[in-house]
Amino acid sequence: MRLKRRITNAACYVLLTILSIIWVLPILFVILTSFREEGGSYKTYIMPKGYTLNNYKELILGINSNITGGTNIDFTRWFLNTLVIAIFSTLLSAFFVLCVSFVMSRLRFKMRKKFMNIAMILGMFPGFMSMIAVYYILKGLGLLETGTLKQLSLILVYSGGAGLGFYMAKGFFDTIPKSIDEAAFIDGATKWDTFTKITIPLSKPIITYTLLTSFMGPWVDYIFAKVIMGNDTKYYTIAIGLWTMLEKEYVDYYYTQFYAGCVLISIPIAIVFLLSQSCYVEGVSGAVKG
Numbered sequence: 001m002r003l004k005r006r007i008t009n010a011a012c013y014v015l016l017t018i019l020s021i022i023w024v025l026p027i028l029f030v031i032l033t034s035f036r037e038e039g040g041s042y043k044t045y046i047m048p049k050g051y052t053l054n055n056y057k058e059l060i061l062g063i064n065s066n067i068t069g070g071t072n073i074d075f076t077r078w079f080l081n082t083l084v085i086a087i088f089s090t091l092l093s094a095f096f097v098l099c100v101s102f103v104m105s106r107l108r109f110k111m112r113k114k115f116m117n118i119a120m121i122l123g124m125f126p127g128f129m130s131m132i133a134v135y136y137i138l139k140g141l142g143l144l145e146t147g148t149l150k151q152l153s154l155i156l157v158y159s160g161g162a163g164l165g166f167y168m169a170k171g172f173f174d175t176i177p178k179s180i181d182e183a184a185f186i187d188g189a190t191k192w193d194t195f196t197k198i199t200i201p202l203s204k205p206i207i208t209y210t211l212l213t214s215f216m217g218p219w220v221d222y223i224f225a226k227v228i229m230g231n232d233t234k235y236y237t238i239a240i241g242l243w244t245m246l247e248k249e250y251v252d253y254y255y256t257q258f259y260a261g262c263v264l265i266s267i268p269i270a271i272v273f274l275l276s277q278s279c280y281v282e283g284v285s286g287a288v289k290g
Contacts (some may be wrong), residue, residue, distance in 0.1 A: 034259040041255040042190065055260040064253055071256060072233045075261055078241035082265075085154050085237065086218040092159035093214035094207065101169035102195050106181065119164045128223050135227055147235035150228050154237075155163075158218045165213075172206035173199065173228070208276045239267055 029046060037050030058064055059075045104116060134157060138144055143153045176199060184194045200207070222239040229236055236244070242261050244255035 013133070030259050030262050033256060034260075034263045036256050039256065041251050053276065056257045056264070059257045059260050059264070064257070071246065073250065073257075074234070074242070075238075075241060075257075075264075077234065078236050078238045079265070081151065081235055082219060082238040083086040085151055085158070086215050088216045090211055090214040092155065093162035093217075094139075094210045096159060096163040096213070097166055097169055097210050098200070098203070099195075100205065101166040101173055102199060104166055104170045105173035106178070106191075113272045119166070123164055131224055131227055134224075138228070144228065146282075147229075147232050150232065150235055153228055154218065154225060157224065158221075159214075162214060169203075169206050169210055172203060176202055212273065215272075216269070218263070262272035 024123075032046070032048055035051045035053070036048035036053040036054055036055070038048065043094045061102075062074050062076060064073070104112065135144075136183070138153045138157075143156075179245060180198055180202075181194050184198055189197070190234045218237075220239060221237070226240050229240060238261070242258055242265075244250065245258040
């Protein structure tokens with residue numbers, strides 16, 4: 001039995017090692033290509049023949065040594081656009097999710113179960129199914145007239161439907177004893193006081209989880225952002241901007257800079273995730289437990 005167990009463990013380790021290598025290879029390819037000195041898109045080899053930091057330098061400065069004259073590629077501006085949209089969307093989304101989760105966990109009202117069922121069913125459908133309808137609603141409200149209003153539209157859309165994703169946070173709130181709330185009510189606290197001064201301080205893990213998930217949506221979204229922004233290049237988000245680098249007229253000049261951009265946009269996400277990893281794990285485990 002011990003020999004059989006050792007063989008099984010060894011096989012599992014070998015399998016996990018192979019899967020890890022397969023998972024790391026694309027990331028390694030992206031990093032190597034971002035430092036590649038040779039221009040052009042397609043190469044018959046993977047390892048670069050030369051390495052340079054010019055890809056990062058030119059990308060941040062908005063220049064390209066292979067193109068004479070200006071272009072519409074402005075990575076730094078796109079990065080800042082995305083950062084602003086993501087921050088405001090994250091704060092609003094987290095507020096909506098936590099409020100709805102608290103209501104669903106603590107309050108009892110007539111349509112509560114029906115609302116939860118409807119929210120679950122709607123969550124099964126991809127968001128882009130309503131994309132055209134939302135576009136015409138925003139257009140009718142005059143929120144697509146300027147680039148700034150388009151950015152505001154993205155923030156409203158990203159945060160507006162966030163409340164439907166309350167199940168994870170609700171599961172965590174269910175693990176907090178209701179006796180704490182009852183004791184606060186006896187002392188004269190309102191439901192809002194209980195939410196802000198008791199529940200929220202005890203919910204650091206799920207708040208971290210909510211902030212992370214709310215931040216990722218605007219940061220990586222391409223489809224809806226492209227529909228809203230159209231050809232207004234100045235107000236592009238980073239996802240649209242990186243895809244622009246792969247268009248026919250730019251791909252040969254910006255191919256390596258595209259990979260440099262991929263590395264740069266992953267760094268903030270990786271840092272934030274690593275710093276909050278412990279709270280993130282606690283939040284997921286707490287929600288599942290509930």
